[in-house]
Each structure stands twice: as C-alpha cells, then as structure tokens.
Amino acid sequence: MKMLLSGNEAVARGAWEGGVLVSAAYPGTPSTEILENLAKYEEVRAEWSPNEKVAFEVALGAAIGGARATVSMKHVGLNVAADPLMSSAYSGINAGFLIISADDPGMHSSQNEQDNRILAKFAKIPVLEPSDSQEAHDFAKIGFRISEEFDTPVLLRLTTRISHTKCIVEVGEREKVEVKPYNKAVHKYILVPAHARKRHVAVEERLERLREFAEKTDLNRIEWGNPDIGIVTSGIAYQYAKEVMPEASFLKLGFSWPTPIDLVKKFSSQVKKLYVVEELEPFIEDALRAAGLEVTGKEVVPRINELSPRRVRVAFTGKELPHPEPEDVVSRPPVLCPGCPHIGIYWALRRLRATVMGDIGCYTLGFQEPLSAMDTCLEMGFSISGAHGLEKAQGKKFARKLVATIGDSTFLHSGMTGLMDIVYNKGTSTVVILDNRTTAMTGHQDHPATGKTAKGEPTKAIDFKELAHAIGVEKVFEIDPHNLKMTRKVLKEAMELDEPTVVIAKRPCVLLKEERKRLQAKPKKKIIPEKCKGETCRNCLTIGCSAIYWKDGKAWINPLLCVGCDLCQQLCPFGAIVEDVKDEN
C-alpha cells in the first residue's frame, strides 16, 4: 500500500512494522510527530517523558527488558540524554533500540545546528541517515535488526527536511516480534570499572564488525554515471546533489558511521574527482581524509546553514539559475497569539524593569517588541539556574529585579532541579511558572501536569504549588496573567522579597480546544474611534496584540483575529474599547 507520509510519520510506521513495543520522547521540533504517530498504534506503549534523559532511559530499560524500543527527540535533546547515551553504548541492549534524533540544520526552530552524527561517533554507535520518507520507514525496521545483531543502540538521524517532507511510501504490515526474556547480566548492565573496562574492549570490537557490515550493506550503494565526478553523499544532501548533478556518479551512504572506507576507496578509484556533499559538519569528509583520500568537500559546500539545490549548484558551478531579484519585504516573524496568557506577564515585567531570564517555548517571543522583556534564552532550564548564578554574581540587591520565566512543560523538563538549587543555596530569585496547561510551542503535547497521557488516558496531574512548597519555597503566589493590575502587583511583591518565591501564572493556551470553544462564545472587542486618543496614548499597543492595528493615527481591532479577552480594554484610559455586541435585529 502507498501512503503520502512525512519522514516523522514514516519512521513511526516503520518502527511499528518493525515490532516496536515501547516508545518514549520529549516533544521538540522537528521530532515531535514521531511519538504522536507512534501513540496512535494500539500495540505501542508510547509515552511523553518529562525530558529526553528520562525518555532515553525508559526506552533503554525497555530494550534491556527485551522489547524493541525507540526514543525520539530533537538534536539538542540528545545533549540532555548524553549521559545514558554514552553508557548505553557500553551496556549494549537486549532487544532492538533505536535513538531517533531530528537535527535542525538552518535552525528553523532551534538554538544551534549541531550535527548529531558526531555525538554518535563519540558514543561509538552506528548512524543511519535516510534521505526521504521511504528510507526513514525502511531504516527504522532495519535499525532494529542491526541493533540486535550487533548488541548496540543505533542512531537514526533525521533532519528537518526529512522529518517534515511528505513523500510517497510503500508501507507493509507489522512483524510479529516476541518480547525476549529479561536475563540478568551484571557484566553488561552494571558498569562498575571492572566491567566497564571489558565493555570498552567489546565496544571497539563491535565498531570493527560494524565497519565490515557497512562495507557490504545495501544501505550504501553506488549509482554509476559520468566517471568525471564522483559524489559521496548522505541524507537530504543526496537529493539536492541528484537534482543538480543528475549525470554524476554517486556513492550514497545510508549507513554513514562507521564509514565504509574500502567502498569509498573502490568508488574513488573509478572516478576522476571525488566530492563529498553533506549538510553541516564534514563528518564523512573527515573520515575519508583520515583514510588518506583526496576529496573536495567543505571548501565548496557550505558548512553553515541548511543546504538547498541552489547552494549545491553554486558549489559545483559557481552560478545560480536565472531568477527574479528577491524583493525587500517587511518581515513577518511569529508572534504571541491574541489573548495569549504570556502577554500579561511580559507586559508587567517590562513595566517593573525586571531582568528576565527566559526559557524555551512560545514565551520566548516575549523578547520581541513591544513586550521586550527578556534578557536571556539559551537552553531548557537556564532561566532558573542561570538566574541563581546571576544573583551570585551581582548580589541580593540586584536579585530584587531578577526573574526567571519558564513554561509548565519546561519547568518539569529541567526547571525543578534549578529551583531546588535556589532554595538549597539561599537564593532569592523569583521564578514565574507560565502554566498554560500544555506544551504549546511544539503543537500541544501533554506533560506530567496536564492530567493526560500521550495515549489520551487520564492520569495524576502534578500540582505546581504543592511541588514548590515541597521543594522548600514558602512564598508561592497564584495569579491570572490576564489580570494586569494584579499580575503587576504580585510580581512586584514577589521580586522584592529576600527569599525564593514562585509565581504560578495560570491560564490555558488560547489554542487549546476547550479554551478555543470558550472564547468563541465570547463577544469580540471593538474600539470607538471618537473616544480613541490616538498618538497621545498608544497604551493598547504596548501588549503587542496582533489583532490591534494602527490606521489613520488611531487604533483598531481586527474582529477576525480578536478572541475577546480584555487585555487591551484594561489598558485604555478613555473607555474606547468595548464589547462588540451584535445587534440582534
């Protein structure tokens, strides 16, 4: 049967066909849909974990426990899970274990563009690089077999353009894979030095056997064409190179680490000039150079930013195709939605002139004008622990204006430990938990405080207030961030206290189904033009609501975008903003 599937959907389908039983993940673009799709299969025990380290350990535990398992995450998620990654390479597995990393060249939704093939090499595990959805599907199945044959975790490395490109996929049926018995094997699974030393030897021997496998597997294939140009390539770069240089000879590596050096040597001996076309780091290129091969790679193929047909064409020909000159167009960055609960918090923090340590989520957009209320956003959890460090550098007085803002999901991911640290080490920073009842940025996934599992089943929900108290924070405030006056007042009070404080800003994301329904029933707002004082005021513009626009020196509300919240109404000193009640007649 043929289906039109994204790379992420295809990986999920392939893993399901390959008999996966346990899958865990933490959402992150571009990887999120992998687990969302796995969760749709009745047979798969799919779970959202609080973070990637936990997800990795759940999946690894399942694999050691005899069930085929996957863990999926975005590239930076594997940094969080780096500890179990390194150890799992030594421990090995029992049933097939796939680590699915979706890298983000071009940083469409990320803070860096690290190339996780390097992490796999560092961990000494094999790398599979699909170049379209069909391969994403097939490699997931093959990955389980390689994992079991060589007793190793396997890294399936996707990139944004693989994950989020839909292609036609020939799918199959689910294989019957029995759960293997769990056998205690302390020499593998207890990595005390005496065992680990032996395991390191096993890991090196395994790498050698994997290299031999790479030389023979049909995951690596030669496509002969013009022998003047030989292109070694992998992943999405293969597609761009095929598009631009269809006549060339290709060595396409689906199994790129350990690199099949003999195969490349054979290919290289039959072409005049050898190129490597790969996205981001010179990963394959370095391996070839280390083997003494002469190649052209990153001197012509850019290392920074994602590749494209144009960039590959320029690498080979030095020229672009003729095209119209790009137009200089005003940019349209993403913005916080009208009615977004985060707006009130950042509006208030700006007014309080706070130093704001931000974090990863929709609320990162609070750095943009006109809210402009954020100083830092680096990686998940830095808001809280970073704020504590800043306080240690600048002192308690400075900390009276110091706030960490972090979403509910991010707080559970890696904010809790930072908060513990503030309490333990006598910090006084204020932590604002932006509790919008979901993981919003990645498309609304559940987490341990929503009361629902990845399968949609009801479960216990963590109570942030009780959690903060249990950690040792005595002053915990709960606010509705849509009450601007109260929000400002409570934040000010919390910031000034010489003790750790937590403010929980509770209001659901406006895009959540139930919230959308509730808002649809509400009348929208409108501005009475005679009452609007225009240029002399501009108060309503300070929330940066995209439903409010400026025309002819006055503010107006777009009824198609307005959700009927009253943030702007609270700010208008002239009562110009009112409910747009439809005349029943």
Added chain:
Amino acid sequence: MKTKNIIISGVGGQGIILASELLSLAAMEAGFDVKKSEVHGMSQRGGSVVSNVRFGEKVYSPLIEEGTADVILSFEKLETLRWIHFLNPQSGVCIVNDLEIIPVQVSQGKGEYPGDIMERLKKKASRVYLIDGVKYALQAGNPRTANTVLLGALSNFLPIEPEIWEETIKKRVPPKTIEANLKAFWLGRDLFKD
C-alpha cells in the same frame, strides 16, 4: 514531463498545510511521484509560511530552486512578493489571493504595508492573477473555502484531471463541507475558462 514546482505561501493559520496536502494527494492519485516540504513549529504563530510541492516522474529535492517555480499560489498579497525570486522568470504564473494581512510591525505603526504589490509582481512575472478568494467562497456557501477556490484556479495550470481533484477533496475535507468545497473548486477553475 518536467517536474512541476508549486509554491504555496501565506500566513500561519491560513490553511497552507491543508491546501498543499490536497495538491500533493491529487498529484499522487494522478500517478506522479510527489514531495512536499514545509517547516512547522515557530511558523504556526502568525508568521510567514511557505510550502513547496514538486511532482513528476521522479522527484529528488523536496525544495524548489530559485527561478524554477511554475506557479506561486499565495493566500496573502505580501507573501507573494516574499517568494517571487523562486518564480521561473520566463513561464512562471502568480495566483494571488486578494487579501492583506498586516504584519505586527506595520500594525504597530512601524513600517508600511506596500501599496504597489501588484505592480511589483507584474514587473517580475508575465502572468499574475489577482483573485478575491473570499468572494467566491461566499458564493460557494462557505467563507472558509477560499483556499479551495484558489486551488481550483491553480488546477488550470497543472496536468491533473478535475475528477481526481474532486475525489481528493471528497476524501480529505470535513464531510459537512464537501459540497461547498467542490463548488468552490469549480468556481476557481472556471475563472480561466476563456
């Protein structure tokens, strides 16, 4: 047949992903190899969104190269201009929804929404069509079928039979809206009757 390259652009929330899905499914149904690429995540929040759809005998790159798009189908005027350098300078077609969505900078009074978009487009493309999608969508009985009107207009430039479009629409849109969507498709398609 040379691979067909279609860019669908607009603003997050306008239904670009569904429209490109319909196009891709129709092309697949017509027996072509298909790739469609777009970026999720940040783009959902009212930002600029673009989808690349390519179909033909065998498609390699999911991304369209600058200067090779056969059609730019845009649900918003400014978002046509943003991608114009992807259009084939000789034969490319622009189909533009007659709708302006004001970017936040502009609504904040910092920057202007250009008033000369059509003139600028016409300088770079030989065939530019401005279509009031909502007007025809209302005629079709559902204002939310504007995208289907535009897909109907697009269909005139692609080697996919209308019957296949009809089947795809029936399969993919919410059941209650099938009738309006089919009407909308034909209203758009018939705009190019002559």
